[in-house]
Amino acid sequence: MTSVVKQQADTLAWTYNIMFDLKLLPSRKLIKFNQQLPFFKWYYPFDTDEDRLPNPFLPLLAIKSLQTRRCAVYVHVPFCETICSFCPFTRGTYSSETEIQNYVAALPLEIDLKRRFVGRCKVDVIFVGGGIPSLLSPHQIESLGAAIHSNFDTRSLKEFTFESEVKSVTRGKLEAMHSIGVNRVSFGAQTFSDSYRKIFSLDASVAQVVNAAKLINERFDYTNVDMIYGMAGQTPKDLYQDAREALNLQTTTVDFYPLNNLAAQTRMHRTMRAVGLQHLPATERVQHRIRLDEFLRAQGYAPINGYSYSLAVGSQREVVQHSPKFYYHDVVYGYHDDAIIGYGSSALTQLPGYNLYNAADRADYVSRLLDKQILPFEAFAIPDCP
Template sequence: MFDLKINEHDTLLKFDRQLPVYNWYYPFLTADSPKVSAHEALVRLENVPGSRRRALYFHVPFCDTICTFCPFYRIANHSESDAVERYVNALLKEIELKSQYPAVGKVPVEVIFIGGGTPSVMTADQIKRLGEAIHRHFDLSQLKEFTFELEVKSVTREKLEAMKSIGVNRISFGIQTFNPKYREIFNITSTVEQVRQVAEWGKEIIGYVNVDMIYGMAGQTVEELIEDAEHAMALGTKTVDFYPLNNMAASMKMHREMRKQSLPQLSMMTKVSHRMFLDEYMRARGYVAINGYAYTKKPAEVTGRVSIHPDPVFMYHDVAYGHEEDEVIAFGAGAYTQAQGFLMTNVANLDQYFKALDEGELPTQAYEIEACPEKGIIYFPYRGSLEKDRIDWDRIPAEVKQRFDEVVAGGFVVEYEDRYLLAQPGWLFYVNLIYYLMPEKGRTIISNYIEGRIEDGREPDRTELLLPFDEKPTVVLENA
């Protein structure tokens, strides 16, 4: 078990170490999770009582090139238009089949996310056809956020206009880094000129543009980090996300290339130091944090220093990492549905995905999961706000209650009359908090995952941030 200890002293370094993975979906499927048919799960889902927040996710797995840092299901299509067309037709068929269930087609949708892979490999016509199907088969009367992911090499003005025509109001694309050394290691083949062009088109046509950056690469200096931040800010997008490189989820190819170039993995102490300096640097440049990883230009009405100004909110993450009753209904090969009492996984193999839909069957495996009233608490550090009346405190496992009390007492959280808000130490260590708040069974699953990835050959992160609390350092001073 990855043993985290809370530091009792008045400091931002509230943990003695940092978890070396950064996100996962909770609750987990286990070997004893009962399997049911997708039909049964979707019928039973109709009778779940209470309110729900609903997001739709559509997965397009094709990529022009495969980035070595990426942990998601994707396929190199090398611009094979026939494969993309066949996939779009299959996706439309899955939408038609699933939306016939009232629990899917009749529940109002607040959020849509089209991701991948890189869905911008679709043509403008395919984008419009997908959008038309979404509008025809779902209740979008309460839709607030509609995000479309891009990869800049495949973007044209025509495609952005098609996205706008179907209601997209937020686009996001990964830059990751402007540094030529790391772009080569990551197999990023777009040009900086393409990045800048798409940012300008996106601001003009869509309005809300988000870009993703990665930090914490092996050998990265603070100067290289800040140079990346400056280039990202110069794009003038509404938000900029900064994610630490997830070594445990990245491909072995990336690890081999970094070893080949003799780039030393950063210790977690260095990564956290970079994260703390980045936060101060972004503030010094007139930005404010909107959550634990994203920044926007500080609005004029926000005066003084604030830990977080949660506007704009990335609603898809608020639902995906939300409460027990929040649901993501997913479509596409390898897509993952979270619904009340069920987790459903779509087959990732394209031939099997196509075959099932050609035969009029859902390409979906469904599993029953235990009630998870603690989910809202566990993912509170990801969202930053926990409304007290959304938690059924009588159903929360005693272990989670105890650890939440420890987190509040430890200075990670500020309590108000109606809610809890994450304080600055909490934002700095939000991934640690998610892990810390999980029941022991969940912590064991994540710990085993980390150990398995290391056994596969991924270079382990040095996780220590402080010396063990019961040890004192030995300092040797040499005479000049």
């Protein structure tokens, strides 16, 4: 076993220890998020140095002949005002507005430079995620929208999502999103419990969540709220209370994600431990999933994918097949010949046979684009699956 493989196997064993509560490696301490095996970022087969392409532009040049089934565009906005302790995403705080301005200036440059290789691709779905995309000003939102529409063929666009954070939502920003064609706005509530909100370092009040939901629902027909379940110590009563309050927001869909204990930060685990909360055994987390499913179906909701529920139409429907549908989710978890073109620091581009990774460091990403006018990415071939 090579040392890299052994290290991965060791980390994997430790991971399962945490995830499934097997207590196989009790001596291992919690390790930092950025040193953990990136579960959320595994794309099979794994990229190795041997698969790195000497000419990273090859996949972009080949895109027209790849015959992709559907094409999604992902734009990453990596800025947050504060960092939530459960957060598994690539993001960070910022020291000045200038940082955001420079980043927003670099994005259209990346879009334009890539277009020179891929042409004006037909795009089915756009997802602007983060971080907090709603930190952008109305003007910045409009500029981003203009760059997208002038560099892609968006005539048959089915879905355009903008992720938002409740404190940063304003009518002006929602209008700007609407004006660039956004038709789905998603925001996080995560939990309504004061104690878990504190543990998660969520600094918006529940009243701010409710107000933002109202504003977003007024402007958009398709809205979504993200919720988390499976926290240490969460009882069925806590779970039902959160589910009830999430439905009260009256968004089109509600997404319930299990807390990812592995990707969460050490401080979340420390705080939970300090207040005496015990991690739920895997069986109880599965039970919570079943409880949620039963509860939501009893309220007239049905699943539209693995996480998302929407009001069912027709009492006999087991699964909602009609609109709303979360198309971006479909493409991300879709077919081998679906394509995602990523923009922004740390964004991933997945093309049939290739993975392309953008520079994860924000300053490096901005500098390579603004100072050197070069695309900040490396590319890997995906060997044929056996």
